[in-house]
Amino acid sequence: ETGVTQSPTHLIKTRGQQVTLRCSSQSGHNTVSWYQQALGQGPQFIFQYYREEENGRGNFPPRFSGLQFPNYSSELNVNALELDDSALYLCASRPSGTGVSGNTIYFGEGSWLTVV
Amino acid sequence: TQLLEQSPQFLSIQEGENLTVYCNSSSVFSSLQWYRQEPGEGPVLLVTVVTGGEVKKLKRLTFQFGDARKDSSLHITAAQPGDTGLYLCATRDFNKFYFGSGTKLNVKP
Numbered sequence: 001e002t003g004v005t006q007s008p009t010h011l012i013k014t015r016g017q018q019v020t021l022r023c024s025s026q027s028g029h030n031t032v033s034w035y036q037q038a039l040g041q042g043p044q045f046i047f048q049y050y051r052e053e054e055n056g057r058g059n060f061p062p063r064f065s066g067l068q069f070p071n072y073s074s075e076l077n078v079n080a081l082e083l084d085d086s087a088l089y090l091c092a093s094r095p096s097g098t099g100v101s102g103n104t105i106y107f108g109e110g111s112w113l114t115v116v
Numbered sequence: 117t118q119l120l121e122q123s124p125q126f127l128s129i130q131e132g133e134n135l136t137v138y139c140n141s142s143s144v145f146s147s148l149q150w151y152r153q154e155p156g157e158g159p160v161l162l163v164t165v166v167t168g169g170e171v172k173k174l175k176r177l178t179f180q181f182g183d184a185r186k187d188s189s190l191h192i193t194a195a196q197p198g199d200t201g202l203y204l205c206a207t208r209d210f211n212k213f214y215f216g217s218g219t220k221l222n223v224k225p
Binding site: 043055090105 | 220
């Protein structure tokens, strides 16, 4: 049990639609990151939020966007869904900083998105 | 190009066998993490290694960080079916975290 919770756990969307995924971070963790994990692959970094601002981004197009709220919870929004967006979306939280604790991230169980 | 290369991609062994999986890169890391992920769940942290040459043990799992901090290995002694899962190595580059593609381990009873 990591203390990171995600919702919904599973959802099905149609190509072209928009989706919002939600994440509550572990208590005391002010940094949240999102990952996309295709079947059989490792997680790919989408972006990171700290103090309600995006401060790191992977190679994902602008239709992937996010928010972080004052309580450190977060949302991932994906517009104009494509079939290739079908994946497990993982949220992770960590304390800020560069020490060992800041380098260790704790994952939620993920949201399975299927685009048809 | 993958920052972290993991090998082998797949491993299927009998209960009781030993195994080693590898995580390699051309880059130097300040730290490296190992995670295990079971089907339908998020990755769970196993260990963080920080110092070159460091060895950490977690029951039957032994983790080693290379002297030059460019590679790491995970050795499992007397594997059990409960060890089945996807083993991932990961590292941080400023505000981005990178994962390898993982080693999928299946331990047969």
